[in-house]
Amino acid sequence: LAKTTQPISMDSYEGQEVNITCSHNNIATNDYITWYQQFPSQGPRFIIQGYKTKVTNEVASLFIPADRKSSTLSLPRVSLSDTAVYYCLVGDKRGGANNLFFGTGTRLTVIP
Amino acid sequence: GAGVSQSPSNKVTEKGKDVELRCDPISGHTALYWYRQRLGQGLEFLIYFQGNSAPDKSGLPSDRFSAERTGESVSTLTIQRTQQEDSAVYLCASSARLDFTDTQYFGPGTRLTVL
Numbered sequence: 001l002a003k004t005t006q007p008i009s010m011d012s013y014e015g016q017e018v019n020i021t022c023s024h025n026n027i028a029t030n031d032y033i034t035w036y037q038q039f040p041s042q043g044p045r046f047i048i049q050g051y052k053t054k055v056t057n058e059v060a061s062l063f064i065p066a067d068r069k070s071s072t073l074s075l076p077r078v079s080l081s082d083t084a085v086y087y088c089l090v091g092d093k094r095g096g097a098n099n100l101f102f103g104t105g106t107r108l109t110v111i112p
Numbered sequence: 113g114a115g116v117s118q119s120p121s122n123k124v125t126e127k128g129k130d131v132e133l134r135c136d137p138i139s140g141h142t143a144l145y146w147y148r149q150r151l152g153q154g155l156e157f158l159i160y161f162q163g164n165s166a167p168d169k170s171g172l173p174s175d176r177f178s179a180e181r182t183g184e185s186v187s188t189l190t191i192q193r194t195q196q197e198d199s200a201v202y203l204c205a206s207s208a209r210l211d212f213t214d215t216q217y218f219g220p221g222t223r224l225t226v227l
Contacts, residue, residue: 041220042220044155103155
């Protein structure tokens with residue numbers, strides 16, 4: 001049973017805000033939510049992590065509702081260079097294989 | 113080191129041959145991870161190390177796959193008797209601790225092609 005569910009793909013025009021939602025209905029009390037970004041021919045790289053409410057950094061914002069059964073990665077004013085695959089992961093601090101489910105991610109294509 | 117490095121960057125081999133893929137993690141990182149990514153697909157977790165120990169090998173696709181880590185540093189992923197379905201990019205990552213909240217830093221991957 002997949003720990004997370006994301007849309008397979010999304011398209012957006014340059015300059016728009018993009019919101020990618022991830023469902024994690026079975027998230028556990030101790031689980032955190034982490035998003036990674038993968039450009040073509042590169043390994044993934046960390047974008048943002050959160051536990052509840054809202055987290056913002058220089059790259060993105062992460063919105064987590066009170067029930068934590070979903071989360072939304074928000075990319076402000078996307079550019080062509082934001083074209084990538086975005087992965088949502090959930091897991092607790094203990095580590096271990098069950099925390100390492102990347103899935104297929106969401107392929108974001110930014111259109112000029 | 114500056115980041116996670118992997119070698120070779122590309123490997124072409126014939127079906128039935130053995131291959132060895134190398135990962136050099138960031139110095140001091142306790143945890144090391146191997147993933148496989150087939151063309152156009154997501155990441156498939158293979159195995160992780162805490163120090164030199166791999167507590168869970170259930171993610172390895174078959175008994176042709178093995179991995180080891182020495183000196184809490186370099187790791188090698190070995191695939192014996194390669195098959196065409198082994199063709200993929202093999203990615204290695206490391207993190208400071210075996211803790212989900214610690215960022216995983218990925219290498220550039222090794223692209224394996226089995227003819």
